[in-house]
Amino acid sequence: MSIDKVITISGDVSCEVVIGRALLEEVCKSVSKNGKKVLVVHPVGLSTSAELLREALISAGFEAILAGVPDSEDAKRVEVAAFCWGIMGQSDFTRSDAVIGFGGGSTTDLAGFVAATWLRGVQLIQVPTTLLGMVDASIGGKTGINTAEGKNLVGAFYSPTRVIVDLDTLNTLPRNEILAGFAEVVKYGFISDPRILELIEQDVDNATNPSTDVFREIIERCVAIKARVVSGDFKESGLREILNYGHTLGHAIEHAERYKWRHGAAISIGMVFVAELARIAGRLSDEVVDRHRSVLGLLGLPVSYPAAKWNQLVETMQRDKKSRAGALRFVVLDDIAKPTIMTAPTPEILHAAYQEILDS
Secondary structure, three states: OEEEEEEEEOOOOOEEEEEEEOOHHHHHHHOOOOOOEEEEEEEHHHHHHHHHHHHHHHHOOOEEEEEEEOOHHHHOOHHHHHHHHHHHHHOOOOOOOEEEEEEOHHHHHHHHHHHHHHHHOOEEEEEEOOHHHHHHHOOOOEEEEEEOOEEEEEEEEOOOOEEEEEHHHHOOOOHHHHHHHHHHHHHHHHHOOHHHHHHHHHOHHHHOOOOOHHHHHHHHHHHHHHHHHHHHOOOOOOHHHHHHOOHHHHHHHHHHOOOOOOHHHHHHHHHHHHHHHHHHOOOOOHHHHHHHHHHHHHOOOOOOEOHHHHHHHHHHHHOOOOOEOOEOEEEEEEEOOEEEEEEOOOHHHHHHHHHOOEOO
């Protein structure tokens, strides 16, 4: 076991994010000794690894039960949450027991929602196994499921007691999954820490290799930003909104694609869109807009989308949870590391920005 760093989220909630390698033992140590039962929510594709975690928990004295759920966004349905609740009810889970989310961002979103709603809250431990989960989805207490009307429209703010970021779990992840997760990494670079962008630009292969020190530094920088923001604004009443950079259009694209696209691909396009939106509004330089396309291009992420989808995307964005009183709100930049909110842009400026990201 090798713990490289522990980052603490404070404020209204308290949570430790442990970053290192070979941290299976650390997961077991994180479960409260007051409880007896642990539900491990995991995608079916990780059944073998989940079984190893179950055996470790049993050796540590817990009754561990596995809940295999669909991969990706298919997990984030009320029917799947009900499946998990059913297991907990049949196994007599009490408020002293725990839920572990073991998987990517969709799995940790679901597990968090299940933990938040069972008996109005049981202990939650997140063990993200994807880059997206490590730098974003598992940290900060946002939990939720999707509906036919949009993404994450049903959910709760519910913090894990601990997040275990075991970098070794990325060793078998396909490279395209790593690169897709880097969309959220790039987001942190633009809204807060340009050093992240520089590390990618200097050597993209080194930056995206989970075994390197540069990769670990990038993860630590991203987690530190998320921890700082969440510590100051747990329920997204102000500062935390900046973490939604690129997400308003990005979530609409995911919905349009019926959640078959990787989250990072959709957010990549969403970031270029809001960069163009800020440029047209006279708030952002051509240089910074071009840098969006350059950095995302190095990672092989998409930066354009079809013209025919516009009306559908606008309709979905109107239902986005970030809207207020029917008015669209977008996180935009005045410069790198200077995020702000643009409220109720006109249909004309929105359409003009979209014209800049059309497929050629």
